[in-house]
Structure formats: C-alpha cells, structure tokens
Amino acid sequence: MKLFLFLLSFLLFFLPSSAQDGLSKNDTNYYYRYPHKLVIGPLLSKKNTVFAIDPKNQAGPLRYSTNTPTKLGISVGYDWLSVSASVGLGTLDPDYKKEKGKTKSINFQWAVNGQSVLADLHFQINKGLYLRDQPDPSFGSGPYYVRPDIQTQIFGVTLRKILNSRRFSIKPPFVYDTWQQRSAGSFMVGGEFIYGSARGDSAFVPAGVSGNFPDAGINKLHYIMFGPTLAYAHSFVLKNHFFVTLVASANGDAAQTTEQTTSSDKKTRWYFTPNLSMRGALGYNTSNWELAASVISNRFFIGANEKDIHYQQYSDQFRLAYIRRIHAGKTIPTVMNWGRKIIETMGFGFLID
Incomplete structure (x- = not known):
C-alpha cells in the first residue's frame, strides 16, 4: 500500500507540472467545447470482465467471465462531471443466461477525459464467474461450468498526458461535450500502477483437465505492476460530422506475481510485462447532438512462476449513446462551479480542464 501511494503521488505531481502547455486555449479550427451545456441522453452499455489461464501447449485457455446483462440507462454531464445510471435488461440480452451463475460486482471505473489528461482509475471486485466459450463442458454438472467461489480484483491508476491537446480532444466519443471538426491526433506519455488478485476455494483449473x-x-494469486506508458490517439473526421476515433496505449511494466496452491505452498516471481489499453469509437457529431458507439478494453498480462503458463485479466466495455446538448439553467452551473473551485484548490484542476 505504501508503494501504491508513493507511485500515485509521483504520477499526480508529475503530470500537472508538465501539462501546463496543454491547458492553453484549444484551436477552434479543430474542435469546439461546450462546457456550459448540459449533455443528457439515453445509452446502452455492456461490460465483461475475464480472468484467463493460458498454457503454452495445445490445451487452450480457460476463460472465466462475469455474467452481466446489457444495461439501459441515461448519461448526464456538465462541465467537469459526467455520470450515468442504468438497469440491467436481464434475459432480453441473449448473452446473459441464469445457467451461467450470478456475478456480484463492485465496479467503479472512472475515466478522466480532460483537455490535457486521459486517466483510468480502476476499482473492480467481481465474485461468481463461469467458464466462457465452453458450453456443456465434460467436467461440469450443467450446461456451463460455474464457479461462484472465484473472486477477482483490480485496483490502480493509469495516467497519460495528451501532448497535442490544442488540436486533438479525447472528449467527443466518451464525454460528449466537444465537437471535433477536423482530423487530428496526439501522442501521450505517462505511467501506471496496478494491483490485482484472484482467489477460489479450490484450484482454478478443473480436475478434469488438470493434466493439461x-x-x-x-487457487490464489496476487500481483503488482508499475511502469511508463506510451500512447497515440487519432480522430478521423469526414465532412465535419462523421468521426472515427482510435486510441492505443502500451505500458512497459515491472511486475511481481505471488501464487499459492491449495496446500498453501507459495511462489513469487519478478518480471517485465507489456500491458495494453485500447479505445475506439465512431459516430456523428453536431453542435446540438451526438450519436456515438464506443468500446474500451484494458488488458493485463500476468506472469506465472511456471514459465509454460500465464494469466490475463481484462475487461471490455461497449456503449451506444444518443446525447443532446441543452441549456443548463442556473442551479446546475452554480453547484458545478462550486465543486470546480474545491478541486482546483486541492491542486487537481488539471484533471478536469
């Protein structure tokens, strides 16, 4: 925990001191911002989180996945804050089946899409997974191999400074308060710290395939990862309105994994590993409304003490949103300006500009 706080403090203090150029006024020949408009509209969202065990032989990976339905909700944003609320569609989602078991989740993922900063704050706890891509497994008692005892966790932060924030904005596909009218891109630099774990009451690998x-x-592992981040993002804009945005982020991390067997034997290993984060979106944007489909994918590659096997923890989030930009009235701007002053006084204004 002390290491986490030290690295988080280092990243937070490094980025604001080096991001002042990004806080300069944007080039309106490339994009317009609408921070004083209320952005509101319906959305559909779907998220899956997977814990995978992948041997190097021909056995193929075991992918334990959450069982969560597509959700219908509403997104509301003004200036620096954007929130959403949604309800699950249940069996209306063909991928969601009660036979896959029940997943209990605490999932708080805050994506900071600022003018000069792109950040991902991870806080995920999922309990109750099923074996994906293997319906009716020979070693299961039902149509799916369900593990209500397996729990996975991911905590951490990834921060990136946007170097060309005057001409490129990350906001249009994900926050909806900006209109990118001309194609532009930007490199990003930063760093990350991640802590993760997985545990079960019995071995992750079912007895029926343990020989492979x-x-x-x-049945237990935990890991830490930290290192620098390099990313590139680009928005391709056609006739001012149609857009495609792509973001690729790579991390070169030092990592440590500790594994424990059902007999309580422990092994620990240090190593280097790449991690990947990807974003993509397409849509149509105007001054008053926006239609956007987006996907965010984070992948963590986890080394094992046995070099013929490795783990992965990854999450994929899909979203379809239709957003209107409307007059915000008087109360909302007053409250949000008050909150902005508090955040700026604390020294974190670079995250919301």
Whole structure:
C-alpha cells in the first residue's frame, strides 16, 4: 500500500507540472467545447470482465467471465462531471443466461477525459464467474461450468498526458461535450500502477483437465505492476460530422506475481510485462447532438512462476449513446462551479480542464 501511494503521488505531481502547455486555449479550427451545456441522453452499455489461464501447449485457455446483462440507462454531464445510471435488461440480452451463475460486482471505473489528461482509475471486485466459450463442458454438472467461489480484483491508476491537446480532444466519443471538426491526433506519455488478485476455494483449473496445465493446483494469486506508458490517439473526421476515433496505449511494466496452491505452498516471481489499453469509437457529431458507439478494453498480462503458463485479466466495455446538448439553467452551473473551485484548490484542476 505504501508503494501504491508513493507511485500515485509521483504520477499526480508529475503530470500537472508538465501539462501546463496543454491547458492553453484549444484551436477552434479543430474542435469546439461546450462546457456550459448540459449533455443528457439515453445509452446502452455492456461490460465483461475475464480472468484467463493460458498454457503454452495445445490445451487452450480457460476463460472465466462475469455474467452481466446489457444495461439501459441515461448519461448526464456538465462541465467537469459526467455520470450515468442504468438497469440491467436481464434475459432480453441473449448473452446473459441464469445457467451461467450470478456475478456480484463492485465496479467503479472512472475515466478522466480532460483537455490535457486521459486517466483510468480502476476499482473492480467481481465474485461468481463461469467458464466462457465452453458450453456443456465434460467436467461440469450443467450446461456451463460455474464457479461462484472465484473472486477477482483490480485496483490502480493509469495516467497519460495528451501532448497535442490544442488540436486533438479525447472528449467527443466518451464525454460528449466537444465537437471535433477536423482530423487530428496526439501522442501521450505517462505511467501506471496496478494491483490485482484472484482467489477460489479450490484450484482454478478443473480436475478434469488438470493434466493439461502445469501448476494446476493454484487457487490464489496476487500481483503488482508499475511502469511508463506510451500512447497515440487519432480522430478521423469526414465532412465535419462523421468521426472515427482510435486510441492505443502500451505500458512497459515491472511486475511481481505471488501464487499459492491449495496446500498453501507459495511462489513469487519478478518480471517485465507489456500491458495494453485500447479505445475506439465512431459516430456523428453536431453542435446540438451526438450519436456515438464506443468500446474500451484494458488488458493485463500476468506472469506465472511456471514459465509454460500465464494469466490475463481484462475487461471490455461497449456503449451506444444518443446525447443532446441543452441549456443548463442556473442551479446546475452554480453547484458545478462550486465543486470546480474545491478541486482546483486541492491542486487537481488539471484533471478536469
């Protein structure tokens, strides 16, 4: 925990001191901002989180996935704050089936899409997974192999400074308060710190296929990862309104994994690993409304003590939104300006500009 606080403080203090150029006024020949408009509209969203065990032989990976339905909700934003609320569609989602078990989740992922900063804050706890892509497994008692005992966690932060924030904005596909009218892109630099874990009451690998997996008795692991981040983003704009935005982010992390077997034997290993984060979106944008479909994918590659196997934890989030930009009245601007002053006084204004 002390290491986490030290690295988080380093990233937070590094970025504001080096991001002042990004806080200069944007070039309106490239994009317009509407921070004083209320952005509101319906959305559809779907998220899956996966914990995978992948041997190097021909056995193929085991992918334990959450069982969560597509959600219908509403997105509301003004200036620096954007929130959404939604309800699950249940069996209206063909991918969601009760036979896959029940997933209990605490999922707080805050994406900071500022003028000069792109940040991901991770806080995920998922309990109750099923084996994806293997319906009616021979070693299961039902149509799906369900593990209500497996729990996964991811905590951490990834921060990136946008170097060309005067001409490129990350906001249009994800925050909806900006209109990018001309094609532009930007490199980004930063860093990340991630802590994650997985545990089950019994071994992750089912007994029926344990012969295909080295160290098949593992039922607990935790890991830490930290290192620099390099990213590039580009928005391709056609006739001012149609857009396609692509973002690729790579991290070169130092990492440590500790594994424990059902007999309480522990092994620890240090290593280097790449991690990937990707975003993509397409849509149509105007001064008064926007239609956008987007996907955000974060992938963490976790080394094992047995070099013939590795783990992955990753999440994919899909969203379709129709947003209107309307007059905000008097109360909302007053409250949000008050909140902005508090954030700026605390020294975190660079995250919301």
